[in-house]
Amino acid sequence: MPINDWFKQRETRRYTVTSGASSDGLPDGVWRRCPECKRTLYQGEVARTLSVCPHCGHHFELIARDRIEALADEGSFVEADAGVTSGDPLRFCAAKPYTESLEKARASSGLAEAVVTGRATIEGLPVAIGAMDFRFVGASMGSAVGEKVARLFELALAERRAVVLIIASGGARMQEGVLSLMQMAKTAAAAERFSAGGLPFVSILVHPTFGGVTASFAVLADVIFAEPGATVGFAGPRLVEQTIRRSLPKGFQSAESLVEHGMIDDVVPRGELRERVTTVLAYLMHRAPAAPAAFSEGEV
Amino acid sequence: MPINDWFKQRETRRYTVTSGASSDGLPDGVWRRCPECKRTLYQGEVARTLSVCPHCGHHFELIARDRIEALADEGSFVEADAGVTSGDPLRFCAAKPYTESLEKARASSGLAEAVVTGRATIEGLPVAIGAMDFRFVGASMGSAVGEKVARLFELALAERRAVVLIIASGGARMQEGVLSLMQMAKTAAAAERFSAGGLPFVSILVHPTFGGVTASFAVLADVIFAEPGATVGFAGPRLVEQTIRRSLPKGFQSAESLVEHGMIDDVVPRGELRERVTTVLAYLMHRAPAAPAAFSEGEV
Amino acid sequence: MARFVMEFERPLVELEEKLADLKKIDLAAMPDLAAEITDLENEVERLRQTMYQALSPWEKVQVSRHPERPKTPDYLEQLFTDVVELRGDRAFGDDEAIVTALATLGDRRVMVIGHRKGRTTKENVKRNFGSPHPEGFRKAERAMRLAAKFRLPVVTFLDTAGAAPGLEDEERGQAWAIANCLATLSALPVPVVVVAIGEGGSGGALAIGFGDRLIMLENAYYSVISPEMCAVILYKDAARAAESAAALSLTAQDLLGLGIADEIVAEPLGGAHRDAEAVVAAAGERIAAALAELGGLDAAALVERRYERLRAIGEFVEATGT
Amino acid sequence: MARFVMEFERPLVELEEKLADLKKIDLAAMPDLAAEITDLENEVERLRQTMYQALSPWEKVQVSRHPERPKTPDYLEQLFTDVVELRGDRAFGDDEAIVTALATLGDRRVMVIGHRKGRTTKENVKRNFGSPHPEGFRKAERAMRLAAKFRLPVVTFLDTAGAAPGLEDEERGQAWAIANCLATLSALPVPVVVVAIGEGGSGGALAIGFGDRLIMLENAYYSVISPEMCAVILYKDAARAAESAAALSLTAQDLLGLGIADEIVAEPLGGAHRDAEAVVAAAGERIAAALAELGGLDAAALVERRYERLRAIGEFVEATGT
């Protein structure tokens, strides 16, 4: 496939980002069932608890924007690079065309890409914040996600902001082949540059985080938290099971076991995340950070 | 015990260092028995093989000067800090007085202290070299050893020399109490400063190396080798056995198992050490080192 | 020639065997056989050309895995002198799936880091078939840091199906070990030349697999996922690996087209194992040339250039307005 | 008071108990008992004074090990606010024998690193009685590096009998883990205040046990070897630990005399556990004062000063000629 074709294919589309009316993007009137305690819950109630089951503490999946809003100061979030979205660089077509998966993801999530990034403040501290959304091709990392994450680290370094990322991912995005693989190196390099600037990076791993995202920027954070019940690893549990030819121990790759194995700092319930992140950032940015460089709305 | 007493006790003695006539300090005509293969060997023959049994490869203990001579270019070694030796800062007297142990060590070894240090060249490359001698209070580290090792790193940094240390030790020297413990921090700090200067440190662990010496400068080297059959660790095997309440696996703490456990780079037979160290230094000093600063004989 | 035969080679190999049998016959006794042999020779040659000159991506993957293909130890032995292996991660173990060594190429002293597949089954078991455990990546990271400290250029050899996916690999932080390699590699103040000699499987390859120059052997591959695993995900059928391989853009030619690989080292018809020595020597020349070119850049320029190279990889769509 | 009684306290405790019994008697019924009680009270007080004011080194070691003695978690809870524990070495495990935490003392944000003995037997088993494994030291090293990166002063609390001496501790490089802590600590570009609150056992204590200020509690000890193990070596008899303790120069007063400790925090008669809150508060004041003093120095000056402090420790003989 000659490279010129891919360039021709580049185009400038525009997606209207429709932020869900309420948590999880589900309308208020809907009832949902808790997979843990099996109770039926009223969606309006669940939304008020950041989508945590009020009976058993089960953490429902949250959409990217709701995750950001749960952490950032109210109204402070301004999206960046909203126009960056996946193309189909390899004209990938196996089983079904990649473009079809993308269209479906866009339609169902209302998002342009699997990660939402931007500027915000958390208790007044300037941050560059991002959240991944599992509804968008399993929150996998292709060129667009890699680009947005790299840009986020770059803008944070330039404007002396902390980076806070809420991460979930199925891994590198198969449908962009080796280009996706290289996004691991690209994002890790951006995180490393940022880190050399003496600024803090806090990552929050949520269910599920695997493969090329875990093994690149996600775990390069200075402080790593995970939500209760999150499963995090490099190889998926099924592959591991095939490899060792016996069943996996209970709790394998769970957030709780990651703490025991020394990989993350703590398991933090969703309701406590904002406070914990705020406290950590206060420590890691205590050298009165320079006021963030002014940026015009046009750059966003 | 008031501190002034210790200062009063400081004195300037002088020891005549009598280098043994041949390897191991044993006269040529002596026969010795190999503990490994049980054969009786003629000392003259053993000396020619760097005290390695020609039948089974058993590595006999070597005295410090012979170790240095086996590595350094012939006639290049010039001792430094030969006048530094242990005092008895704590007037240590339990079971028997420390001064008695010291006198006995001096008499039997002909050494002033458990480590011999100085300047030399190895295939023309400038090095600061040192070797510990187990005959001297078990090559334990008290204030004098700590001082000599720290000075060696400092002179190497000042003169842009590599550091090569042949290490054996029973650990920190009990009879200088907490002062010995602090030599661990002192030597580690000196090694760290030296390392920050971008110069190489190669250590060679020989039988036995334990306790506070292993856990300080010894293992901070860029490249670590050990002699075959050397036993190296932090806690002594008897203590470990008491702790776990079962017998130790074969080869525990052996040089060979240290390689498997990722702690050292290789096990190198004595006869190959000089070549291996030379090759490594050529790599690590390839940025044509500045000519060593001139030093007058008076400073040695 | 008791060599390993890849599935797609079988028709050719059968003809070659038939030809060899014919040649054993006394031609004086059967004069008209000569013409038949010549015909067959032409047929074999034609087949060899068409088959090997147009290997499909999946066939290339098979060639890249050929057990007799030259492996990292072959490159180390043939190209380098004064090799000093450095072992261990100083914390848990020495992983033999990765080799790190001080080594000299011509008159240039470098640090070599490579996946180390074995030549025999026994070796392969010991080396986990070149699939590193976390301690292998940590050993690699230690080698990178030593190279940085002593300003030794780094040459890496990629040949792995991927990082080991065992239970204990997960427990000891496989993802963490890989990510730290990526971060360290990205900031190394010395030239980094990467040579893809066989398999380039996913994160396990990438951990030592990017730098200032990427040289790929003609039949080496570099992929985000193995074709088999991709087929399982897409088709629920590992047997459809050929289709996945074609879709994944994993060949050296694909990577050159995408601007990720910088150059390709040609292999003899049939694969590098047909003339290992020549292929290794050719790779050596490319490595030496790359080191010579990169040697002129200072540390800051190298790191900046490497970052820009990485930043440029990827194709996406960007809306111009908000 | 169901407190733990140390061996040497027994005579005093018996008298105290007798006194308590007497006081239960109705004095109106036995008028001449009042004088006897007063006498006994005087006797108890006299004994308390003579015994506790002149504790031998071995008795101090016992006090330092008293199970009710305030431990690192007590200091963390009483003195610090906004505590965020950081866990794990990012490679093998989270060792609960060491705690690392972001914490605030007054208005000063610091990194706390401390040995963490448990308060109960169950806790102690989980925390290996405060004796760290290699991953504990590696966690401490990670905390040191974070502190350096974000310019947070480091406050350490020493309370360990020593590094864990198990088979796996050796296999995972206990010596390597400790040595790396020593090297990292020596070069930290931030103030390091060390507080010896209980046991200071050998390399396991030293790994987080030196810095720019060493504050020792009156009955804390700091020793190259445990008195018991020293006695085994010297006398082949652990029971002669008292003699070893006296010979080893391990008390706070010894270290102050040797110029290693900078100051001593007084304990109530009998030991810190008799008024834990007051002792912890007093230590807190000293820490705050030390941080305030050291806060004025820049990174280079701090590191230089720390090095000079270490270099000055040790007494040896030096011949003037060659």
Ligand SMILES: [Zn+2]
């Ligand atoms: Zn529930």
Ligand SMILES: [Zn+2]
């Ligand atoms: Zn023998």
